[in-house]
Amino acid sequence: MRIIFIRHAEPDYEHDTVTEKGKREAEILSHRVAKWDVKDFYCSPFGRAVDTAAPSLKALGRTAETCEWLKEFYYRVYLPENGQEHIAWDFMPEYFCPKDDLHDKDKWAHTDLMSSGNIADIAQNVYDNFDKLLAEHGYVRRDDGVYEVKKHNDDTLVFFCHLGVSMLIMGHLLGIAAPALWQGFFMAPTSVNVLCSEEREEGKASFRVQTLGDVRHLIEEGEPVSSAGYFTTFFEG
Numbered sequence: 001m002r003i004i005f006i007r008h009a010e011p012d013y014e015h016d017t018v019t020e021k022g023k024r025e026a027e028i029l030s031h032r033v034a035k036w037d038v039k040d041f042y043c044s045p046f047g048r049a050v051d052t053a054a055p056s057l058k059a060l061g062r063t064a065e066t067c068e069w070l071k072e073f074y075y076r077v078y079l080p081e082n083g084q085e086h087i088a089w090d091f092m093p094e095y096f097c098p099k100d101d102l103h104d105k106d107k108w109a110h111t112d113l114m115s116s117g118n119i120a121d122i123a124q125n126v127y128d129n130f131d132k133l134l135a136e137h138g139y140v141r142r143d144d145g146v147y148e149v150k151k152h153n154d155d156t157l158v159f160f161c162h163l164g165v166s167m168l169i170m171g172h173l174l175g176i177a178a179p180a181l182w183q184g185f186f187m188a189p190t191s192v193n194v195l196c197s198e199e200r201e202e203g204k205a206s207f208r209v210q211t212l213g214d215v216r217h218l219i220e221e222g223e224p225v226s227s228a229g230y231f232t233t234f235f236e237g
Contacts, residue, residue, distance in 0.1 A: 001139060001155055005193040006033075006053075007163050007189055009023070009026040011189070025189055029056060029190045032192070033060070038060070038062070039155035039156055039157060040155075041064035041158050042160070045067075045071055046071050070161045070162075073164035077113050080112050088117055089178070099111075102179045123178070126168055138153055149204060149205050188228075189229075192211060195207045195209050
C-alpha cells in the first residue's frame with residue numbers, strides 16, 4: 001500500500017483558499033497527479049485543500065471523499081508557565097528542545113501542556129478514523145503498532161490536507177512523537193509526501209517514508225517554492 005499526503009498550495013488563510021501563486025502551484029501539481037494510478041482520493045473540508053485538489057481531480061475525472069478529521073490540526077493549548085494560548089505545534093527552540101516528554105511518542109499528548117487543550121483525545125480521533133480507513137483497505141492496526149495485512153494490495157491512497165495533520169498521522173504510522181515532526185520537518189505547499197507499507201513478514205506491515213517534502217513538479221516547471229509556514233530562506237538547489 002502507498003499513502004501520499006499532499007499539503008495544500010500557498011494559502012490565503014484569511015479567506016480559506018489559495019493565493020494566485022497557489023492556483024498556479026495547484027495546476028502544476030495536477031500535471032503530476034494525473035500520471036498516477038490512484039485507488040481513492042481523500043480531502044480536508046478546508047477550502048485551501050479543496051481548491052488545491054480541484055485541478056488534479058478534474059484532470060482525472062475523479063472525486064475525493066471529504067473527511068472532517070483531515071482538517072488542519074489547529075487546536076490550541078495553554079502554556080503552563082503563564083497560561084498564554086498557543087497553537088499545539090509551533091514552539092520556540094528554547095521552549096521545545098529541553099522538554100523530553102514532548103519528544104516521547106507515548107507521553108507527548110499527555111503532558112500538562114497538551115492536556116490543557118485536550119490534544120490526546122483530539123489526536124486519537126484522527127488516529128482512529130485513519131486506521132478505520134486503512135482497515136477498509138485491508139490493513140488493520142494492532143495495539144503494538146504493527147499492521148495485520150488482511151488483504152495485501154498495491155493501492156495508492158492520496159490525501160489532500162495540511163502540514164499539521166499530515167505529520168500527526170505520520171507520527172502515528174512511524175512511532176514518532178508528532179511534536180518532533182512538527183518542529184523538525186517542513187512540507188512546502190503542494191509537496192508530495194509518500195509512505196509505503198513494508199511487508200517483510202507475511203501478513204504484517206509497517207510504514208516507511210519514501211519521500212518527504214517533494215516539490216520537483218514546481219521546480220521542473222519553473223515555479224518558485226513557497227516558504228509559507230517556514231522561517232528561513234528556502235533552498236531550491
